[in-house]
Amino acid sequence: MLTMPVRQLGESERRAVERLLDLDPFAGAQVAERVAARGLAWWRAEGRILGYGARRSLESICWLGGNLTPVLASESAVDAYADLLAAEERLCSSIVGRxxxxxGLWDRLCGHWGPARDVRPNQPLLAADELPSVVVDPDVRLVRPNEIDRLFPAAVAMYTEEVGVSPLAEDGxxxxxxRVTDLVRAGRAYxxxxxxxxxxxxELAVVTRRTTQVQGVWVxxxxxxxxxxxxxxxxxTRDALLRVAPTVSLYVNDFxxxxxxxxxxxxxxxxxxLATVLF
Incomplete structure (x- = not known):
């Protein structure tokens, strides 16, 4: 029997959630961006934030939306999340985090949510907080809104190569x-x-007050x-450090x-x- 069951968190616990996210600013960056933008109300955030720990001593959180992302999840927290999630239909397209x-979650959920399309167990999480010492390409710049039609085929090629399925498949x-248009208009696409x-x-796919996370790197x-x-x-990296956040982070497949x-x-x-389970 679990002594500290998982519960869904609401806006009243936002400060406690933000304190936890500050303890893991790189692995929890995607969750931190969502919380900052939309809070913890499920109807506004397009997902749920689950919490593990006593009400006055939150130990871990887990974002459940398009992705499932545990943050600061101990083995006991993983067990508790898995007990709850095993009884639910899988709606997320991936599990990603430390x-x-x-x-640990996948080991407990694979019998309920499996099979996975791909499991990537070893993805180094990297960060930089100093300007690069190497020569910078002066021709790399922010994409302009009138260049989205030129950028989009490259974005599709990158996504298909990286994820293994085309982003055109589900809804054309x-x-x-x-998503690509939003990144361009926000000054986050290079x-x-x-x-x-x-x-x-x-692209700078994620921006928080602690870091910006680069994704979609493609040549x-x-x-x-x-x-x-x-x-x-x-x-x-140089532009992101000077203009956007105090650190730049990313994760990459070990191979x-x-x-x-x-x-x-x-x-x-x-x-x-990090590790990622793709469905």
């Missing part, structure tokens, strides 16, 4: 295009164009191996050695390990 918690890509074509792209296949990525990524070398050259250092 590797020990994600893999309308939702994904809205690209280098050559003859009107995107040869490099990246056009015919430009790979030319040394473009390091200077391009350095440009993104993607070329990308890991690029990030290391740009000043990124390990701050943990």
């Amino acid at each position: 590797a020990d918690a994600v893999l 890509g309308h939702g994904y295009r809205r 690209a280098r164009f050559v003859d009107g074509q995107v040869v490099f792209k990246a 056009s296949p015919e430009w790979r191996g030319r040394g473009l990525a390091t200077a391009a990524m350095a440009a993104v 993607n050695l070329p990308a890991r070398r690029v990030y290391e050259r740009c000043g990124f250092r390990p701050v943990g390990t």
Whole structure:
């Protein structure tokens, strides 16, 4: 029997949630952005935030929406979340977070929610807080709203290559295009164009007061191996540090050695390990 059952949190516990998110600003960045933007009311946040721990001593939280993201989840918290979630239909498209918690949840939920399309158990979480020492590509810049039609095919190619399915499959890509458009209009999408074509792209997919998380890093296949990525990524990192947040973070598949070398050259250092379960 659980002595501290999981409960759904509401706006009255927002301060306690924010204190927990400050303890893990990189792995909890996606949740922190949602809480800052929409609070904890489920009808406004498009998801639920579950809490584990005594009412006056919250120990862990777990975001349940399009993704399932545990934050600061001990083994006992993972057990409690799994007990609750096993009785529910899976609605999320992925489980992502610190590797020990994600893999612990999946071990307990796979019999109820399985099978997974892919499990990525070792994704280094990296962060940088100093300007890159390498040369910055001066041609990498923010994408303008009138360039969305040029950016979108590159974004689709990146997503398909990284996730393994096309973002056009579910609704013809309308939702994904809205996401790309929002990032461009918010000044969070970067690209280098050559003859009107995107040869490099990246986005600041998450922005909090503690960090901004880079996602969607992509180099056009015919430009790979030319040394473009390091200077391009350095440009993104420099602008993000000067303009957006005090740190820049990202996570990468452990087997993607070329990308890991690029990030290391740009000043990124390990701050943990994530895992992702894709459905």
